[in-house]
Amino acid sequence: MAEYSISELAKEFEVTTRTIRHYEELGLLSPARRGQTRVYSPADRTRLRLILRGKRLGLSLDDSREIIDMYEPGKTNVDQLKKLIDAIQSQRTKLNQQLDDISKLLKDLNQAEVDCVTALKSTGRT
Amino acid sequence: MAEYSISELAKEFEVTTRTIRHYEELGLLSPARRGQTRVYSPADRTRLRLILRGKRLGLSLDDSREIIDMYEPGKTNVDQLKKLIDAIQSQRTKLNQQLDDISKLLKDLNQAEVDCVTALKSTGRT
DNA sequence: ACTTACCTTTACGTTAACGTAAACTACATA
DNA sequence: TATGTAGTTTACGTTAACGTAAAGGTAAGT
Secondary structure (H helix, E strand, O other), rough: OEEHHHHHHHHHHHHHHHHHHHHEEEOOOOOOEOEEEEOOOOOHHHHHHHHEEEEHHOHHHHHHHHHHHHHHOOOOOHHHHHHHHHOOOOOOOHHHHHHHHHHHHHHHHHHHHHHHHHHHHHHHOO | OOOOHHHHHHHOOOOOHHHHHHHHHOOOOOEEEEEOEEEEEEHHHHHHHHHHHHHOOOOOOHHHHHHHHOOOOOOOOHHHHHHHHHHHHHHHHHHHHHHHHHHHHHHHHHHHHHHHHHHHHHHHOO
């Protein structure tokens, strides 16, 4: 039954402790306490991982919280569940848009690289 | 030889004119002028499209400017070209990381959806 | 001539996501 | 006992990416 200190998590994910506390202020994390000191469970660690993944994808912290809350099984209400499914669909749409953007950007990068190499060769001959 | 007004572009890309002017302030766009008025070429329009694509991918405007400048062929210097190739590679790395993130998130979303549907069914029977 | 619909610049305001500093506590170790 | 190391709260500061007036210019239509 592993647990983690705030600085351990900070080191592992290459963020500052301030950042982790900030996520807690926003209600994205709520670690246990031993006295005053925060004690993080593996579940907390997973939440942090999800938050940072969301960040890399350009999600706001609020968006991330929405998504993360989806994983919690405590949603009994039917309307809640339907809302969640909608949210999931909407996120999927956004992600697919991102996939499209990325593939286009990668294509552009390839072309840019080709242009660079071509330019380099011609430079070599001048 | 098409051209566009600022509000035309704003409408097309669903941003405000303030946003477009802001990009110009940061040196990401430099449209021609007819008197005081900005006149955008198809090339300007493409640049705007690239900027917004970058935004969707979570790039900063500075990052976007770097990438966009890669497409300009006016880079004669060899060192410049090598730097560009490095930048391209680094962007590619970042994008591949994003692809990985997205595939993982999509997987998570699928699981969350399954959980939702399961929960819904059990609710129906209670 | 007057309104409407654009365009312009200048400049202060706002939000998100932290950074940074101050001031304090608790535990371990030289 | 002092020095360090890691934790805490509180609170003001900062940066990016615009928002939001304010104040004005210009050309088209009525």
